[in-house]
Amino acid sequence: MKIKILLMLSAIFLLSCNTVLKTIYGIKKPDIENKTTIHKKAHKLGLDTSNIVTVNGKDFLYVLQEKGIPDADIFDKNGRYIEYRLNDSSCNAGLFDFIPSLNLTQSYHQPDSADLPTQLKKFRDIYGNALPPIDQADFYVLIYWTAWSGRLNKDHVKIWEKQANDNKNCKIKVLKVNLDFQEYWDKTEMDRVLRAVSRKK
Numbered sequence: 220m221k222i223k224i225l226l227m228l229s230a231i232f233l234l235s236c237n238t239v240l241k242t243i244y245g246i247k248k249p250d251i252e253n254k255t256t257i258h259k260k261a262h263k264l265g266l267d268t269s270n271i272v273t274v275n276g277k278d279f280l281y282v283l284q285e286k287g288i289p290d291a292d293i294f295d296k297n298g299r300y301i302e303y304r305l306n307d308s309s310c311n312a313g314l315f316d317f318i319p320s321l322n323l324t325q326s327y328h329q330p331d332s333a334d335l336p337t338q339l340k341k342f343r344d345i346y347g348n349a350l351p352p353i354d355q356a357d358f359y360v361l362i363y364w365t366a367w368s369g370r371l372n373k374d375h376v377k378i379w380e381k382q383a384n385d386n387k388n389c390k391i392k393v394l395k396v397n398l399d400f401q402e403y404w405d406k407t408e409m410d411r412v413l414r415a416v417s418r419k420k
Contacts, residue, residue, distance in 0.1 A: 249367045251409075253402040254345045260366040261395075264373050267380065271345055271395045276408025278341035280415050283398055286363040287311060289375040293321070294359040298335030301327040301358075314379055321358050322388035335359055342396060347403030356392035363396045 250256075261268045274282045286292075290311045293301040303317040338361065342350055353359070360383050364376045376395065383391040400412060 252399040272342040273397045273401050275343050276404035289364045292361045294335040296357050299329050300332040318382040357389035358391045360393045361396050365398050
């Protein structure tokens, strides 16, 4: 798992080796975030701050390994996962067409994957508290993002959320899942996460 996490972070930071691209995309080194810093970054990017959730320290490494940045998971009203990718090698670009086309009359590919209630148990509010029950909707879109990924948030996260809100065919509930290191984690969780993503053995 450590190798996969390091490869994912390394792939993102390859972009930062090019100063021009790093400047253009605003990518920076990951930092330990809190409610104030996450909201400040979200405001700067023009993101809605009312639906930001975080990942608890216990499940953070698992979620980080499984999800791209930025990326999204889609669930139906019964909490069943919907696969938007055409195949395993497809990237997140398919979301730009998939989210606006979500509707109640179409059938979707729903492999046996994690259901929404199981996924929500890994999340906390921006202060680290358990999430309250979420509003009923026809579809749920969980958008994964980080403060350090810069303009990718504007180019992807902001657009996906707007597309969900603008979809008149159904009611879509969006949660933006922040995948930064969280200040509220206890020391044991924080040390474990930082060790796992460190290049040191």
